Amino acid sequence: MVDLLKDAKYIKGVGPNRVKQLNKLGIYTLEDVITYYPRGYEDRGKAKLIAELVDGEEALIEVTCVSKMSEIKIRKNMTIYKLIVRDESATCTLTWFNSFYLKNKFKIGEKYKFFGKVKRRINQIEMMSPVFDEESTNKNTGKIIPIYSSTYELSQNILRGIIENGLKEVGNELTESLPQYLLEQYGIIDANTAIHQIHFPNNFNTYEKARKRLVFEELLIMQLALLNLKERYSKNEKGIVFSEKVKVSEVIDSLPFKLTNAQKRVLEEIEQDMESNKMMNRLLQGDVGSGKTAVAICAAYKAVKSKYQVAIMVPTAILAKQHYENFKNMLSQFDINCELLISGIAKKQRTEILDNLKSGKTNIIVGTHALLEDEVEFKNLGLVVTDEQHRFGVRQRGILNSKGLNPDVLVMSATPIPRTLALILYGDLDISIIDELPPNRQKIDTFAVTSSKENRVNNFIREQIKEGRQIYVVCPLVEESEEINAKSVTEIFEKYKNEIFKEFNVEYIHGKLKPKEKEEIMQNFKNKKIDILISTTVIEVGVDVPNASVMVIENAERFGLATLHQLRGRVGRGQYKSYCILKYKGNGEQTRERMKIMVETNDGFKISEKDLEMRGSGEFFGTKQHGLPEFKIANLFEDMQILKQVQSVAIKILQEDSNLELEKNKILKRTINKKFKERVEI
Numbered sequence: 154m155v156d157l158l159k160d161a162k163y164i165k166g167v168g169p170n171r172v173k174q175l176n177k178l179g180i181y182t183l184e185d186v187i188t189y190y191p192r193g194y195e196d197r198g199k200a201k202l203i204a205e206l207v208d209g210e211e212a213l214i215e216v217t218c219v220s221k222m223s224e225i226k227i228r229k230n231m232t233i234y235k236l237i238v239r240d241e242s243a244t245c246t247l248t249w250f251n252s253f254y255l256k257n258k259f260k261i262g263e264k265y266k267f268f269g270k271v272k273r274r275i276n277q278i279e280m281m282s283p284v285f286d287e288e289s290t291n292k293n294t295g296k297i298i299p300i301y302s303s304t305y306e307l308s309q310n311i312l313r314g315i316i317e318n319g320l321k322e323v324g325n326e327l328t329e330s331l332p333q334y335l336l337e338q339y340g341i342i343d344a345n346t347a348i349h350q351i352h353f354p355n356n357f358n359t360y361e362k363a364r365k366r367l368v369f370e371e372l373l374i375m376q377l378a379l380l381n382l383k384e385r386y387s388k389n390e391k392g393i394v395f396s397e398k399v400k401v402s403e404v405i406d407s408l409p410f411k412l413t414n415a416q417k418r419v420l421e422e423i424e425q426d427m428e429s430n431k432m433m434n435r436l437l438q439g440d441v442g443s444g445k446t447a448v449a450i451c452a453a454y455k456a457v458k459s460k461y462q463v464a465i466m467v468p469t470a471i472l473a474k475q476h477y478e479n480f481k482n483m484l485s486q487f488d489i490n491c492e493l494l495i496s497g498i499a500k501k502q503r504t505e506i507l508d509n510l511k512s513g514k515t516n517i518i519v520g521t522h523a524l525l526e527d528e529v530e531f532k533n534l535g536l537v538v539t540d541e542q543h544r545f546g547v548r549q550r551g552i553l554n555s556k557g558l559n560p561d562v563l564v565m566s567a568t569p570i571p572r573t574l575a576l577i578l579y580g581d582l583d584i585s586i587i588d589e590l591p592p593n594r595q596k597i598d599t600f601a602v603t604s605s606k607e608n609r610v611n612n613f614i615r616e617q618i619k620e621g622r623q624i625y626v627v628c629p630l631v632e633e634s635e636e637i638n639a640k641s642v643t644e645i646f647e648k649y650k651n652e653i654f655k656e657f658n659v660e661y662i663h664g665k666l667k668p669k670e671k672e673e674i675m676q677n678f679k680n681k682k683i684d685i686l687i688s689t690t691v692i693e694v695g696v697d698v699p700n701a702s703v704m705v706i707e708n709a710e711r712f713g714l715a716t717l718h719q720l721r722g723r724v725g726r727g728q729y730k731s732y733c734i735l736k737y738k739g740n741g742e743q744t745r746e747r748m749k750i751m752v753e754t755n756d757g758f759k760i761s762e763k764d765l766e767m768r769g770s771g772e773f774f775g776t777k778q779h780g781l782p783e784f785k786i787a788n789l790f791e792d793m794q795i796l797k798q799v800q801s802v803a804i805k806i807l808q809e810d811s812n813l814e815l816e817k818n819k820i821l822k823r824t825i826n827k828k829f830k831e832r833v834e835i
């Protein structure tokens with residue numbers, strides 16, 4: 154059997170230097186090598202006639218050499234080599250630069266195959282720096298060639314060679330990771346064929362089959378793991394039954410606004426879960442500003458009035474504080490005690506907070522990761538709410554849950570994803586969606602600008618401040634770094650404070666500051682003591698400053714659309730007309746397209762669909778954002794059909810065999826365990 158965990162450095166063609174380059178691509182083992190899938194392919198399989206070549210395309214020609222290689226030295230270090238070839242349709246000039254080793258390579262009258270980029274002019278057809286093979290060989294041409302994401306130091310040829318060697322070592326010795334009956338039932342090819350064909354397909358048909366197999370496996374395994382988790386929650390664990398008699402209408406009536414229909418609907422769904430003996434495990438999705446907090450306040454009220462405690466966990470101290478204020482303002486009139494727990498609180502005060510929590514005097518605790526610490530104990534924790542859940546791993550949620558006895562769980566997320574996907578991706582959670590914004594929300598006008606508009610933007614900022622508004626400026630980096638292409642918080646701060654906006658109060662904030670400092674700055678911003686606040690994405694999450702009317706984003710091209718949308722949601726929270734200014738660099742088609750989407754739409758769901766479409770799921774659903782493993786090959790947008798199929802397959806399998814204990818399914822269990830290791834364990 155092959156040892157897939159073997160260090161990549163032992164693969165033929167990999168030395169100490171190469172292994173470092175491979176590591177940069179995230180490749181450490183033989184398994185990593187063979188699962189480093191191509192990002193694209195070049196069809197060097199089918200030859201074209203010279204007369205048919207089109208300017209700009211890459212193509213293969215099968216030709217006879219009709220000239221000697223000519224050598225033209227145009228300057229020191231630059232020699233051009235030209236060769237003339239022909240087929241039955243026309244002649245073609247082949248051009249190379251500095252390729253002295255090719256000088257005597259080709260013989261007049263012999264046949265060769267060339268593959269390269271075509272340059273077609275009225276009177277001449279040329280091919281630039283083509284790769285080639287002799288008539289009967291197939292090393293560089295004559296087949297479908299995989300193209301890999303690589304770095305400058307590691308050329309396609311070398312990387313391709315390493316992967317080829319890795320595959321040779323594996324041979325046909327891969328252990329099958331899916332049961333035979335699934336392969337047969339769904340017409341899926343075996344693991345060994347798939348791994349070879351995905352890299353070096355015989356033709357596009359075998360490539361399709363290989364890809365389908367690998368996508369199917371990747372999605373099925375994830376799906377089974379998630380559904381299995383859900384099953385565990387709902388089956389084994391009896392949840393708390395919160396009192397039907399507690400009506401949330403009391404809180405609703407005291408809110409300063411009328412709930413939207415969407416808010417009412419999700420609240421009903423939540424109440425139903427709470428009143429049943431099933432453990433609630435629900436995801437509440439809603440665009441920024443859709444009013445998730447109000448829903449959480451109502452749910453918390455119901456829990457407390459049913460004599461349970463509530464924990465609200467959020468990712469930053471700033472947000473914790475804001476939520477704490479909100480909960481306190483809304484709920485203290487009902488004789489409900491709220492407390493705040495973040496790190497950096499004085500010892501004496503902290504002890505008091507913890508004591509009150511343990512004795513049950515505190516009904517609701519709002520906090521950050523600090524809530525996860527061992528000393529935090531509850532009298533009877535009944536409801537756990539986590540906000541902006543993509544910042545917390547599944548495991549962290551688990552720790553908090555375990556401080557109560559099967560508390561109900563509500564996870565709130567402002568990252569809208571298309572519903573079909575949500576159902577599948579959050580297979581372990583039930584889902585409620587707020588798909589409506591409160592009325593009278595103004596559209597945030599969005600502009601995408603390049604540096605040529607710098608002055609106009611600055612004048613606009615000045616006017617807004619003079620009208621009494623405040624400004625956010627977001628940069629991708631904290632400090633200046635070797636990354637010359639991105640603006641940093643400190644750089645912009647210096648420039649604004651000392652040059653452009655001397656007359657205003659400019660301040661900055663970023664994640665590396667102490668919690669106390671951050672809090673003070675946010676408080677000053679809320680109290681209008683700061684006109685322009687420069688920051689990293691720390692303010693991304695949920696901060697509410699209604700007087701802020703302009704969001705400027707530097708190097709907008711560096712952020713994902715979902716993040717841009719989140720950032721934009723920081724303004725337009727009050728009565729004032731609000732704006733988002735995306736400063737971007739570069740003229741790539743992708744960048745312009747992305748900016749255009751942001752300018753044209755304010756709908757988070759649409760934006761996330763686009764984001765998904767453009768970036769593929771790899772980044773969008775990366776581990777960082779969602780706590781899920783990254784996909785190596787599946788693209789949730791393109792592979793929607795397979796995804797749907799896989800979901801029904803997974804449900805069917807688990808209906809018959811919920812713990813995957815049948816002989817025929819053992820192989821699946823093994824594959825899941827191998828893939829997720831400890832990652833999904835609660």
Ligand code: ADP
Pocket residue numbers: 410411412413416439440441442443444445446447567591592695697726
């Ligand atoms: P998010 O869903 O992003 O967490 P919030 O709960 O912070 O949104 O709500 C954003 C703002 O909208 C808050 O100032 C809140 O008071 C207000 N809000 C919430 N629901 C409504 C509503 N139904 N009508 C009007 N304003 C609302």
Ligand code: MG
Pocket residue numbers: 445446540695
């Ligand atoms: Mg929020």
